[in-house]
Amino acid sequence: MALPHWKPRLRSAALLALSGSVLGLVVNAVRPHGLPLGYAALKQQGALDPVKRLVGEGKGVALATVQTAMREGTAILVDARPRQDYEAGHLVGAFSIPFNDFGAPFERFRRVFPRETSLIVYCGGGTCTDSVEVLDKLLAQGYVDVKLFPGGWEEWRKAGQPQEKGPDPLSQQKEQH
């Protein structure tokens, strides 16, 4: 079976792939914050694990800090998990701002809590990085004191700490007209 035109296609494709690779490597070498190419080095820096990176920056908090926040109101807790997970069980007093539905819940939250409010974001725990995404978005929206609880729901539950069920309190309020 004749295969017309495949040689020129393959030639252009190879040229493109090659130039792209070279360009990428050159740009990376030259730019100020290029990516280190060693996988081991990256892993060590915590560059591949957003949670580890934040903890390294001092933005992680331990269970004890979350307990204090809950008891004394020193920080507001934000649950980054999907709404169904939140409603099935969450840390007492936590508000729901799901990573996969940030907009409306955040708007409700923003109206109540000013940018200086201390926040602690959590998600499932373990390998979950949804809390990082919500944290980054909160920072981008102007919140200045946002920390992470890496242990998340899993650690909290296993430690037998206080939990509650049900919908997000802010979503239940009727609009005032």
Next chain:
Amino acid sequence: MRALLFVLRLLLGVLFVLASVDKIAHPEVFVVSVNKYQLLPPTLVPLAAVTLPWIELLAGVALLAGIGVEGAALVTTVLLVAFLSGMGINFARGRELDCGCFGFLIPNEQVGPISLTRDGLVLVVSVVVTLRGRRSWGAGWLSRWRDERSRGVGK
């Protein structure tokens, strides 16, 4: 037909240029995405994160410029097959994964039926342009120009 191919060629080009921009701007974020897919041997992860976006960009530019269109579409086809396989495998593993397909443009897009279907459709477009792209309006102008120049010199 030539008009339709033109539209498809441009669409594919725009998609790939847009997809590449954020990955080029933030390699430190894209490398996390690539690593999460857990499909490449670890040593290749940073290399892929650094080279893939530029390959996407060049392919997109070539498609838009009408130069080496079918070769560029062959590159996008191969990339799409790789992405779809990667997404499919992880979806089947039941992993909740950020697609990472368009970076900041569609942040937090999960790998799932929607992204899989969308990329499947783009793959179909890419195959069509690979096979017939030379017939689209404006494609191949550079080689035609070069042919005419060499014919002119020969006279």
